[in-house]
Amino acid sequence: LTNTSITDAQEMETIWTILPAIILISIALPSLRILYLTDEINDPSFTIKSIGHQWYWTYEYTDYGGLIFNSYMLPPLFLNPGDLRLLEVDNRVVLPIEAPVRMMITSQDVLHSWTIPTLGLKTDAVPGRLNQTVFTATRPGVYYGQCSEICGANHSFMPIVAELIP
Amino acid sequence: SLRHVGGLCRKHPSLIPLFVFIGTGATGATLYLLRLALLNPDVCWDRNNPEPWNKLGPNDQYKFYSVNVDYSKLKKERPDF
Numbered sequence: 001l002t003n004t005s006i007t008d009a010q011e012m013e014t015i016w017t018i019l020p021a022i023i024l025i026s027i028a029l030p031s032l033r034i035l036y037l038t039d040e041i042n043d044p045s046f047t048i049k050s051i052g053h054q055w056y057w058t059y060e061y062t063d064y065g066g067l068i069f070n071s072y073m074l075p076p077l078f079l080n081p082g083d084l085r086l087l088e089v090d091n092r093v094v095l096p097i098e099a100p101v102r103m104m105i106t107s108q109d110v111l112h113s114w115t116i117p118t119l120g121l122k123t124d125a126v127p128g129r130l131n132q133t134v135f136t137a138t139r140p141g142v143y144y145g146q147c148s149e150i151c152g153a154n155h156s157f158m159p160i161v162a163e164l165i166p
Numbered sequence: 167s168l169r170h171v172g173g174l175c176r177k178h179p180s181l182i183p184l185f186v187f188i189g190t191g192a193t194g195a196t197l198y199l200l201r202l203a204l205l206n207p208d209v210c211w212d213r214n215n216p217e218p219w220n221k222l223g224p225n226d227q228y229k230f231y232s233v234n235v236d237y238s239k240l241k242k243e244r245p246d247f
Contacts, residue, residue: 013180021187037233 044102044134048093052105052112052125052147055154059093073157086156087144092163100136113148116162124149137164201230 049060061067074088095101105114107125114133115122123133137143145160175182203209207222222228227237 010178010180013178014183017180017183017187021183033231033233036229036231039229040233040235 042100042134042136045096045099047102047104048095050093050103050105050114050125052107052109052114052151052158054109054152055147055158057112057114057158057160058108059091071161073159084144087146087159087161089159089161092142092161094163094165095137097137097140097164097166100134102132102134105131105133110151111149112151112158114145114160115148116143116145116160118143118145119162121145122148137162140164140166198230 046061046063049058049062051058051060056073057071059069059071069091071089071091071093073086074083074090076085079085079088103114103121103123105123105125106129107127109127111127112125113122114125119135119137121133121135123131125131141164143162143164145162147155147158147160149155151158171185175185205228207228225238225240
């Protein structure tokens with residue numbers, strides 16, 4: 001195991017530097033392209049504003065008229081049998097499936113975060129800033145999420161419920 | 167130390183691609199960071215102008231790379247005020 005024949009392998013070292021670098025670059029460039037593609041807006045059908053407060057959400061459907069309502073969590077005493085504790089709200093966000101929906105998310109007071117994990121959505125609600133997320137749901141149903149940025153005493157008690165109807 | 171690196175490369179030429187790739191990566195990362203610091207509309211350096219985002223043009227592109235959307239050709243859909 002003396003090293004008489006295994007030193008100075010310049011050609012092999014050059015190859016095993018350049019070849020993996022080429023492979024990694026050829027993986028990275030299409031991947032970055034996809035990353036920028038996911039950021040593009042695919043012509044949404046309509047726009048809904050979601051405003052976070054301490055400790056509830058306000059939804060504004062202002063494209064075709066002015067529908068504005070608050071969405072508070074249902075206290076446990078008000079739940080019906082079969083409802084989910086700490087997840088149900090009084091007024092759900094009703095949306096159609098198979099239509100690109102643009103959500104403009106902001107906050108009235110402190111940081112919140114509008115999340116629906118099963119739809120792959122999480123966008124921070126920052127006061128003084130308007131964040132945008134676009135999604136297209138494909139299956140009808142009721143989708144739950146919870147506020148995902150610590151916002152005070154009732155941070156765990158301001159859920160988000162999206163009801164997607166065909 | 168650059169001379170030292172040159173000496174190393176002469177003795178072991180297989181190190182050259184290593185320095186090239188690492189150097190390109192580090193330079194690229196630094197340049198992108200500088201681009202973000204200077205051109206990102208969320209970053210503000212001027213104390214006397216606290217709201218530079220009000221000056222953004224509707225046809226400017228601020229992304230590094232835009233795949234499908236051509237910002238200079240976007241039509242204006244809303245009225246002036």
